[in-house]
Amino acid sequence: MLVVSIKGCDASLLLNSTSTNAVEKEARPNLSLSGYDVIDDIKTRLEQECPDTVSCADIVALAARDAVSYQFQRPIWRVLKGRRDGIISSASEANINLPSPFSNFTTLKQLFSSKGLNVIDLVTLSGAHTIGVSHCGVIGRRLNFTGKGDVDPSLDPTYAEFLRTKCSRTTPTTILEMDPQSSTSFDSHYYRNLNENRGLFQSDAALLNDPTSAVISELLENPAFSLLNLHGQCKIWEQCKY
Template sequence: MAALSLVAVVAGMLLQEAGVADAQTLRAGYYDQTCRAAESIVFDEVQKAWNADRSIPASLIRLHFHDCFVNGCDGSVLLEASDGQAEKNAMPNLSLRGYEVIDRAKARLEAACKETVSCADILAYAARDSVRVMTGGYVYAVPGGRLDGTVSRATMTGDLPPPTQRNVDQLAQYFTRKGLSLDDMVVLSGAHTLGVVHCGTFSYRLTNDADKGMDAAFRNDLRRQCNNNPNNVVALDAGSPYGFDISYYGSVLSNRTVIESDAALNPPKTVARVRQLQANPSLFTDSFAAAMVRMGNLRGCNPGKVRVNCRRIRT
């Protein structure tokens, strides 16, 4: 095993350009016969991480999202490159966290079922289990059978939706290009009921004339929390930063969102769905689970394999 080399990168890109498709078949209970403890091991590691750090579920959900939106859900965001230019080194990914949770789960799974459970599947299960620990037990079936990609380049991250995008139509294109819908965008944005963001990401919104749509009292509160320090962090959902709930959608409706891509959900095209989700907690959790499964089915062209170490390709 070695850090991702430029030779491997080039070879992987050639496979992509040739349109080589993988033969993955995703299904629930994928490891029932080959590694029965797979999902329970991942859940145990997520729960232990959550017990130590209440912010980790948001990080694991985000890690899965950033993986899937770049060449499909293939665990490529976990890879390290010999030249320091893997996906995780790209600007949108520099604040990603949770890698060590995946590493710990992988180490246990290698001891229990050698070379069987892919890092991409571990990441998908960990995202699901992040919802499970935050809701006190809400669980949904996540199909398994993903293979681990062998290509990871910082230059490939242009498909990630930017937090500075306010136009709902342009924002939706990032999702529809992946085969996801406008509704998937609204529902998956609900993940921002968890997590924090650095003030430097949205400080441009805090001047009086920059964003007349933001609630004035909320803007003043953000100014106080940021205190002109771009490294300070604030909760994406001030209503319940550690609760997986509908508070986020209430923030959208009241113009109290921190980043512009969340404010983008308030126009007529999406606001009716936002109101639906804000009024019905079970509708939100069920819709979120279904959208996460659809996102988790995104594929790339990389044929892939099961890695032994999630940070290294197999040589």
């Protein structure tokens, strides 16, 4: 699954590394991403039909919309076209700027604020965890919270036991649904789980530690949200790998 690049929807995540520069896809948070071949195939066909017209950034935005909308059999939001493709991509910037699954609320709020985003944006965008998977190695700290085998007290005990059953120290790569029983559907189930202390990451649980974000999370069990379009230095590539 592809995610929005750190400089906005400019498709810089798709760029390949060079001998002198490690790109965003090489950043640790992005190593498990996939789906690049889908974007490449779409771009190849579009270039055959209408060269130098549709940017990779627009393809990513449209593909994300269509992947989410498929279950509804109709587009559920309008995508404005005309994005340009970024020419800068940095693994080090991604490592610094992408939220960590271990972050507390203060860190998350500061990081989002530095991008001009508020607490509503933080809680809303965290809802992307309704789709996709992670791995046991990422939540190991929550199952050994103080190093004595004890579980993170913010975890629902039943969910914690489920995670213990799924994960062991010898299986850090075991796959976990980020939104159990609903990891392939775009819905409000993530917030339902979160409000029942069943958020997978520490960064999920952190949203309940602030009164404002906790209220927003409750409201978003019946969600309505908007998308931000961010712009940066840009052009249109002939290939999405540049």
